[in-house]
Amino acid sequence: MAESLLQLYFSTPAADETPRPAGIASRHATLLDTVRHDVHHVHDDAVDMDRIDIALVQRIHAGDAGAFDLLIRGHFTALVRFAASFVGTRDAAEDVVQDVLTRLWMRRHHMPTTGSVRAFLFTATRNHALNVLKHNRVVARSMEMLSREQSIASRGSDEATRDALARLDAVIVTLPERQRSALALRYGQGLRVAEVAAVVGISTKAAEQLLVRALRTLRAAVASEHS
Numbered sequence: 001m002a003e004s005l006l007q008l009y010f011s012t013p014a015a016d017e018t019p020r021p022a023g024i025a026s027r028h029a030t031l032l033d034t035v036r037h038d039v040h041h042v043h044d045d046a047v048d049m050d051r052i053d054i055a056l057v058q059r060i061h062a063g064d065a066g067a068f069d070l071l072i073r074g075h076f077t078a079l080v081r082f083a084a085s086f087v088g089t090r091d092a093a094e095d096v097v098q099d100v101l102t103r104l105w106m107r108r109h110h111m112p113t114t115g116s117v118r119a120f121l122f123t124a125t126r127n128h129a130l131n132v133l134k135h136n137r138v139v140a141r142s143m144e145m146l147s148r149e150q151s152i153a154s155r156g157s158d159e160a161t162r163d164a165l166a167r168l169d170a171v172i173v174t175l176p177e178r179q180r181s182a183l184a185l186r187y188g189q190g191l192r193v194a195e196v197a198a199v200v201g202i203s204t205k206a207a208e209q210l211l212v213r214a215l216r217t218l219r220a221a222v223a224s225e226h227s
Contacts, residue, residue: 008161009168010085010188049074053117060108068108072101075118078189079125085184086129096132100124119198122191126181126199171221178202179214186211 053074059067076097083093104111104124112120172180178200185191185199197207 005164005168006183006187009165009172010081010184050116050118054113057111057113057117060111061113063108065105068105071117075121079121082122082184082189083125083129085180085188086126087132092132093129096129097125100128103128116195116198119191119195122185122189122195122199123201130177167222168218171218175214175217179210179217182207182210183214 053071056067056071060071079097079100080090080093083096084090087093087096100121104121111117172183175183181200182196185196186193191199193207193211194204196211197204200207200210202210
């Protein structure tokens with residue numbers, strides 16, 4: 001199973017983002033430069049996004065709304081794409097993410113200052129998306145099916161690709177929820193296996209096995225079609 005096909009399947013065309021006023025963009029750039037400087041000052045090695053996220057969360061704990069906005073701007077599109085793999089449409093996914101962000105700001109002192117903030121955000125999004133599905137399963141399923149059909153049609157650059165995505169979709173929707181989540185996180189959002197494990201709530205080894213089982217099922221389904 002080609003990784004590029006999985007990445008294409010789990011991708012969601014992003015809506016055009018409304019440009020922010022120049023003053024806000026400038027303040028964000030200044031804040032990000034400050035955070036990067038702080039991280040460099042504390043750590044001698046190269047700055048990575050995990051450290052920047054943690055530095056932003058530390059500011060968020062102190063009530064810095066600008067740091068919260070900057071953190072979310074870095075993850076919002078990926079969170080919406082991930083939520084859409086549960087609830088089906090971009091509008092519904094944005095509602096899920098907005099709910100999550102509102103709750104996170106209200107409970108900002110509980111946001112982690114160690115580990116992967118990205119994994120924490122995906123975990124919160126997954127949990128809320130599952131709760132939404134429990135309350136709106138029938139409607140959400142209909143919306144999801146329509147969205148997948150439209151999304152597959154828009155992502156396929158040719159008939160062969162669209163056919164491959166449709167076959168992949170027919171198998172993926174039958175996978176257990178944890179396997180679908182693991183595939184979406186790994187190939188759709190590019191999370192490390194350890195981060196996938198944190199989001200799903202299992203060990204890294206178990207996440208590796210989960211991905212292996214999911215890929216094995218996909219390969220077997222593709223092979224049966226060609227036999």
